[in-house]
Amino acid sequence: MKATVLIRGKGELKNRMPQSPEEFLREMNVLAIAMSHARRQPESKKMRKKILRQMKKVEKKMRRHAITHQELLKQRWEETPWSEQQAMRIVERIQSVLDRLPEALKQAHERIIGERQVKSSEKILSLYEPDINVIVRGKLGAEVEFGNVLALGEQEDGLIVSWALYEENVSDSKTSIPSVIKGLEVTGNRIKAVHGDRGTSSAANSKKLENMGVADHLGPRGIEAFREKMQDVEFAQGQKRRAQTEGRISIFKNRFLGRPLRMKGFDNRRQAVSWAVLSHNLWVLARLRIAQEEEHRRRREEQRKIAPKIAA
Helix, strand or coil: CHHHHHHHCCCCCCCCCCCCHHHHHHHHHHHHHHHHHHCCCCCHHHHHHHHHHHHHHHHHHHHHHHHHHHHHHHHHHHHCCCCHHHHHHHHHHHHHHHHHHHHHHHHHHHHHHCCCCCCHHHCCCCCCCCCCEEEEEEECCEEEEEECEEEEEECCCCCEEEEEEECCCCCHHHHHHHHHHHHHHHHCCCCCEEEECHHHCCHHHHHHHHHHCCEEEECCCCHHHHHHHCCCHHHHHHHHHHCCHHHHHHHHHHHHHCCCCCCCCHHHHHHHHHHHHHHHHHHHHHHHHHHHHHHHHHHHHHHHHHHHHHHC
16 A cells, blocks of 8 residues: 555556545554454454454455556556656565465464464565564563564673674574684684573583683573572673673664664665674774773873872
8 A cells, every 4th residue: 555655646647446545554554453452352252353354355455456556557657757667666566565465364364263373484474574583582571573583792892793693583592602603703712701691501502612612601591500600700790791781782773773674685684784783893992992092191191190299
């Protein structure tokens, strides 16, 4: 419908519609909200089935009008201010959704009408982004998220020395060793120890870190094992420092990467992360340089104050 709004806004490329594209979108959004609220109502299954059937009726109308306007643009694109390439891009936008709609409808029918599960690997999570995954976070207010796993490794001074955006869904423990290997390459094998939360630890990771000669300060998964390891002063200090990484991630996402990230396609998202890491590191280095210069200035001023007293 958003593409249909674009087409109808250009000249005479219009086809008769009982309601505007914006009204179709509003109607579908109302049904989507009702579907969400129905989960907590009595007879929720019956209500959800009823709402899905209403959604299907609206979807048929929207699809029919979108196809009509798509054909209009194909045949009469010269009447618009767009070039042929720009017009065909809008045609492709509509077609990309049309191609995925049948499978999306089938999955909705299976889950709500048929009450049958759909394999996670087969689920359509977005009509526009086929490369995102279901990420189980287990956090309050974010039990499940959708996107790509991003692993960041930072030095003690805040400089990001390793990063990886994963197209496939991977657990945190699977990202630990690749991050350390990348960090060793960047720092010239100068990593003495690695710290991480309880999700990054595993027996296999501990063995590999030992072979690399890197101290393993990844948090053990078991509560008792974690408490026992907290008695180690170096481990405890590392965990305290590691807690600041959450703030680093927040700065990186909100200030440099952009939230939401507007890049479409996995390759474009990965490129955006690369530029964001570069920008972030330049910012960190500049702050470190400024801090060093201020420290040198402070010491020089202290020396000037001491010098007359010594002379006297």
